[in-house]
Amino acid sequence: MDVSVDCVVFGFDNDTLKVLLIEQKQPDTVHLKTQKAVPGDLVLDNESLDEAAKRILQELTSLKGIYLKQFHAFGDPNRVRGLKDQQWLRTFRVNPERRVLTIGYYSLVKLSEFKPKAASFAGKTYWVDVYNIPSLAFDHNEIVHKALLMLRHELMADHIGFELLPEKFTLSQLQKLYEIILDKKLDKRNFRKNILRTETVTALEEKQQGVLHKPAQLFTKK
């Protein structure tokens, strides 16, 4: 069996929660109708799963120290059913008939700092609203959906939200992030009480600049 890692990369642009998709690579010769997919690759011979996930991320961007979490193994023998998927496998895989198990990871990147690598192995990349994902290759829609559920869970339990924000952020930005991930409105005062109680962030001696209203206190992760 082949084993791959697929990485659901989340980013946040102050307005929507996005997922990074790549255009599947095309052969130079034939024209193949491409699909979008979550970045992923086969695990190499001497590589742990975590290392594979890290490598895949670094093939897309040069960021280091990105938040990465394994969340589920997808092993249905029929997870590759689509015609296009099989065509693609026949074109790009040494053993196209071989069953592929994939380990799902999700990662949180600061969109502000994200620069896709020029010569990215994967060709074009897209940031797509997580609540409006097109039909993807393989079982990637299911993978993204499950990643979102797990992210919600972990956001509540471990307050990792700031991983999606710039180093310095305001509590309003953080609140908006929570609201969008959890898909519900939160009360401002209660939200602040909660976040400050968890002590996952600390106030800086610094304020927002260049806004046309009262500038907010900046925070950073503790």
Added chain:
Amino acid sequence: MDVSVDCVVFGFDNDTLKVLLIEQKQPDTVHLKTQKAVPGDLVLDNESLDEAAKRILQELTSLKGIYLKQFHAFGDPNRVRGLKDQQWLRTFRVNPERRVLTIGYYSLVKLSEFKPKAASFAGKTYWVDVYNIPSLAFDHNEIVHKALLMLRHELMADHIGFELLPEKFTLSQLQKLYEIILDKKLDKRNFRKNILRTETVTALEEKQQGVLHKPAQLFTKK
């Protein structure tokens, strides 16, 4: 790469939380020093991961409808380091050098109903106190440890404890189970308030029998 499923089977005997271990099978010819391990097997060609886990359980017992949950993929390329492990692989695996990824599941069985199958593929089975596990084959100590952490988590979140108890149980039994899994004492009155509030169990019109004290109300899962 080969893919296996390893199943951490939990059972509860009213006193201790136990894990099911098997004696690794031996070749008929040579004498190999055996080790204990968590039941597991390679995933078959046309089998999903969940199906593989189910099959492994059913090779040990004839119980159906057992609670099963995937909890983590263990993919370190060096997860099989021990000499004995490599010896064992050379004896029993078609491709002993091949790297093995394993998907960890845990399952909850009613010890009262558990009868190991006569001709179990795995030879002898043992129920071992989860807090006193001997040194196991491969990375199985790590797998068991992580399974316990995940079980604790899920016990708190989803109140699945009764899966380890007979159909009919008293709240005291349930409380003891919680205390042992979470490894801390709980207050009786508060515990009962909590459990009843979650509405995961319902009272039967029936009482405990054959005890030499006031018989307790029996409950069952809702």
Added chain:
DNA sequence: GATACTTCGTGTGATAAATACACTTTCAAA
């Protein structure tokens, strides 16, 4: 049938967390 033994089953007050809710402050721009 009285007594001893064992576990069952229950309530209250104190403290902490969750929720609902609205107005003043501070800055930039016009």
Added chain:
DNA sequence: TTTGAAAGTGTATTTATCACACGAAGTATC
């Protein structure tokens, strides 16, 4: 100086959490 826009803050209510002790109901024994 006025306006617009988001920042920042407090209180009362409800709900959970926690600590804590005793009478009730059954069995066994004498």
